[in-house]
Amino acid sequence: MTLVVARGLVKRFGRLTAVDGIDLEVRRGEAFGFLGPNGAGKSSTMRMIGCVSPRTGGDLRVLGMDPDRDGPSIRARLGVVPQQDNLDTELTVRQNLHVYGRYFGLPKAHVRAKAEELLVFAQLTERADDEVGRLSGGMKRRLTIARSLINDPELLLLDEPTTGLDPQARHLLWDRLVRLKHNGVTLIITSHYMDEAEQLCDRLVVMDRGRIAAEGSPSELITRYSTREVVELRFHPDVDTATVATRLDALVDRVETLPGRLLLYAEDGDAVLNAVHTRDVHPVSTLVRRSTLEDVFLRLTGRTLVD
Structure with a gap:
């Protein structure tokens, strides 16, 4: 089953065409990557898939639904890791998970149990009662990813998940993301790190000036173009x-x-x-x-x- 299907997808901002008629499919259970320089259209495409930016043209289906019509239903089944952490720094690690879970209308008991599970997943159990402002950058990133999983999403959108992290923190996050994929979560990732894309992505597209320049697995692209x-x-x-x-x-x-x-x-x-x-x-x-x-x-x- 394909979770995301785009045909002739277009996004314009006035006279600027950020996404220029792209076609793509994301299959259930895979890690799919977007690579491209700044301004290539990656984030604009991710925002359309995440139902926070309406498309200008073309057709888009996410989880079998139309984002323009079924945005709330789609968002309830998505997890989103933004490029910049937007945690509440005055709350504790555990409270951030609890509050976010309530946004989805989940029962308190379920949210509490899920939060404890995610603290273990993110290796943050010992910091659960610390205020977020006291965490390192890598810990905050792990918490942001853990928070995105509170609603057991089918599809997880990650916008440059390891930017600014040291090598140890990056590799730990890669390990967490590989575990998610093995557990059946579909991942869509944008990244500027080529080694990250090679490590994580089953398939990817290279975007340039709003269009798809190439598509395939990392090894296929290397064989084809190098x-x-x-x-x-x-x-x-x-x-x-x-x-x-x-x-x-x-x-x-x-x-x-x-x-x-x-x-x-x-x-x-x-x-x-x-x-x-x-x-x-x-x-x-x-x-x-x-x-x-x-x-x-x-x-x-x-x-x-x-x-």
Whole structure:
């Protein structure tokens, strides 16, 4: 069963088209990702799915219903983790869960029992009676995710869930999200972290300028848009890398020229690196690595900074 189906989905803000006729499906039980630079249309799409922003055009069904007509019924079955934590900092950790549960009209006894379960899930039991303002950033993020689960949602929307967290907190949150997926919760995630998307997402789309540039699993996208390995060559700042690239172009599938650096895309990086040394090319340092989702992302959306 598909929980979200969009056909020709459009969102405009005056003359600005934020989402430009996209098609997508999110299947029950999967983790589905949105990647894209700032302004690509990810958050606008998430807000339409979350029934907080009406669509301008196209068709959208969430949990088999129309968000324009059935918004309250859909929201009752959703969990939402916003990009910025919006916890009540003057309440305790436990009180935040209790108050939020009452918004859904759930019985007090049920909310109390569910809150204790979620405290264990988020590893916050020992901090349950602390005011939220005293928590670390990672703890607040775990509480925000726990709070979004108080109504046992079928579909969980997470907008950049680990932005600003240290590596330990990020990996702990990844573990919590994988557990949710294994328990049957469908996840829709936006992220700027390519490693996060590779770790969590079964399928994803790369958005750029309001449209979908590519869709597939992380491994499918890497196979389709990159090579198995990448050779990175770094040079002194005074070296003309464009000239060096012309001497190496025949060795590889693709050469990307950057200031002081060349990226050589090939199936066998070690063989390419050996061949580089025979072409009278002398980089300051070299690295052979596997292709990643970041290579795909940058190829599809470019390296120009988007504000």
